[in-house]
Amino acid sequence: MRKIGIIGLGHVGEMLANQLVMNGKVDELVLIDEKDQLAIAIQADLNDAQTVLATHTKIIIQDYAALVDADILITAFGKSALMKQQPMAELGNNYHQALQVGNKIFKSDFSGILINLTNPNEAITAVLQQQVGLPQKQVIGIGTVVETARLYHAIADAANVAAANVTGFVYGQHDGHQVFAWSTVRVNGQPLTVAINGHHLDQSQLKIKANLSNWYTLDGLGYNVSAVTAWTLRIITAIFADEQLALPVAIYQPQYATYISFPALIGRQGIGNLLLLKLYPLEEEEIKSAATTIKHQLDSLKNIKGE
């Protein structure tokens, strides 16, 4: 039996629940939000939709105790409307929510893999890991997975190839101190220093295009939802199938002594081996600097702890 929990049923949590149920990807789904009526509404709506499906998902709502035997828990609580002010504007609010939610998860005796989507991603993942008390390899953030996907999209468009032909990673801090590790990027095995499918690709243009994709989405919708949902589903599949899939998720990286977005293998155990790739010295420096930014963000939380 596959059992998943989702905490926070806003744009992202609701879409994720919808995709999991509609595609028959889960046998039991636990849905939790601070708004009771929202959880009741989503449960009713999904159960109505299930009348046409050949699969069935048992949907449980507002019950932390039901997480005890869940395989995977997604945290997607927050207040994404704050991001219109600036990318890290959710920090104070989400920190307080993370303390409360983390404590309730701890009391539920949940022992599976926690995937955190809440922003600021690396910092909140670190806070949740502390609160929940699970081993670091079982507490993962979505990190720079979506930034990496945007880079694939930009390269695929510029070189007229499929995004699936692109590999490589953006490291660092989601929505903040991102590090585009060009040394890791390949298109069908070729580095960007050679012509790709007859196209000479300009790194700074690719970076602008990747960031623009985020800008267009936020400008028109006011939030991001489809890409993060699709990649979370991809991670869920990798966990259930024990794939050892490499993605730049937010993980505890001992070398930097902090949670940071860094490529690692994902499987049934959560995080397996980290990918210690040979990067350009400048990239190494930038990752170190991103780690410092994340540590400062975590330090700043100590000052608001007493609120």
Ligand SMILES: NC(=O)c1ccc[n+]([C@@H]2O[C@H](COP(=O)([O-])OP(=O)(O)OC[C@H]3O[C@@H](n4cnc5c(N)ncnc54)[C@H](O)[C@@H]3O)[C@@H](O)[C@H]2O)c1
């Ligand atoms: N990493 C990414 O690529 C990415 C992409 C999109 C969103 N996000 C982040 O994911 C989070 C959710 O995004 P969204 O657009 O769905 O937000 P949203 O504001 O639409 O919804 C958040 C939901 O969380 C609920 N909530 C708040 N505090 C709670 C608590 N203590 N317990 C239970 N529920 C609680 C709210 O009631 C609301 O329904 C945000 O932090 C957002 O920044 C990350």
